[in-house]
Amino acid sequence: MRIFRELPRWREERKGQVRDLKLSIYTLSRSPLSVIGFFLVLFFFLIALIGPWIITYPQDITGAVHMDQRLRSPSLAHPFGTDEVGRDIYSRVVIGTRLSLQIGLIIIFVAMGIGVPLGILAGYMGGWVNNLVMRITDIFLSVPGLLLALAIVGALGPGIKNAMIALSIVWWPGYVRLVQGKTLSLREEPFVEAARSIGASRFRIIFKHILPNCTSPIIVKASMDMGMAILFAANLGFIGVGAQPPEPEWGAMISVGRNYLPDRWWMATFPGLAILVTVLGFNLLGDGLRDVLDPQSRGQIR
């Protein structure tokens, strides 16, 4: 029954944090757009989670062909209509959520995995390390992202895996920039100096003092980037170098549906709406989070 004795103390210790959290939630809920964003993102995760149980034609996700059902307009049986080989577009859009979530998460985590350590390294070490890392970062940032991604996928060959590799390569420099700037300013803060003066190791300073103070801008950027990464993956899918057609990826679906315009409008419309709603959700949430977590840097992140 130790826990009952510990609980009040734990509460006491965490009082400040709980108050901060409550304040954050309050601030977030005061802005209607952020609330909309939050629910859109929640909806997106929910669909990704329960997707396989709410689709009506599981076999249509990949290569199923029902020639007798092709190009049907939206109806009760097929709420979003069917595509050129009779697959149910609703099922494919729903499952596409999972694919997009996966793409977004992988790109962001790879980008963070490369960008954050490099940024801290550059910012903390300074000197030639900083110069080298930032120079390389600048090179990557000097080309429009989509173009570089196209060049990389063009070299690696079309496909969803290669598109993710390309987008990860395009994405990490943003995190280096962000974290390096933050680390540079944190390094001069009195609390870091104090830690250094009492003999804390570099390792300890980085993990105990610098990294925790970088988390809020990283979270904000990650939330915004999640939407953007999904959008970029769809872009690549659309121009034909990302996910390849039988796969239920939104961009690729639009790319196919485009050939059946203007009469079969539903093929391109619904996957596009899915992208719009998803990206919008992450953007709005990211905006709201920025106002809450990182008010000083308004307008700095993109």
Next chain:
Amino acid sequence: MVITILGLSVIVFVVSRVAPGDPAKLAAGPDATEEMVEVIRKEFGLDQPLVIQYFKYMKGLIQGDFGRSIRTRHLVWNDIKTYLPATFELVFTSITFAIFFGILFGILSSVYRDLWIDHILRFFTVTGVAIPMFWLGIMLQLLLAAKFHLLPLGGRLDTMVNPPTLITRFFLIDSLITGNWLVFKNAFVHILLPAFVLSFPALASITRINRAEMLEVLHKDFVLNEKAQGISDGLIIYKYALKNTLIPTLTMIGLRYGWMLGGTILVETVFNWPGIGNYAVGAAVYSDFQPVMGVTIILGLNFMIANLLVDIGYGFLDPRVRYE
């Protein structure tokens, strides 16, 4: 800047050559014999070590030689020269549109804060950056071109219309200079939709940042002072407030210009615009890397120049920057 370009060329080069596919085999076609593949490999120097290939490529690059497309055998530089003006015409039109209306909407939105116009514009700014550009293009095509036949589906000119005498290679300007109204009208209706779509995200973010900056400036004391002196609202906004918002707006313009150069790939694909993005996509799909490299380097260079111009622009807008 030179180092950045060099670095860029190394990255693009390395990426294109570590690729798993064998470009020579791709170019030779599926039923080529081993000897034919070997001949192509020799012809394009693909049998030599990477470092030597790179130096050869760089040597060519300095002389304006971007290599040859392995698929069409065309000189990449010639292709780029053909397609580049179309892209620039589109991108310049879009950025001009985005800057003008972005600043205008930003002012309107901040001056009429929380009124219906502000709500509409804010809704548009949040959706503007989230909307997939290619999808917006397709939807507008569907609506305006296919359904109501108001605008053409794509291309730069109707097939029946001859291009104007080429001076600047921008159809809009060339037809104006030569006084060719028919062509101008035709070029104008063709560029309207792609330029609007390409400018959409930029327009949204320029509006947004300009609104935020305007709101801040309009609450400054000097604005209050001018109001007290009886200076008209229009004059205050245009002459005093707006100038103070232009630096962050300029930063955003530079950033968005880069996005536009990337986005042109999508818009050109949707509208079948005969530009450099379309060209790069066509090559990338066939793993024909020489054109893709060329386009990447050219557009990267263009982006760097744009960034330089933005930096110079700071000096114009804020004298303090000049003295530093």
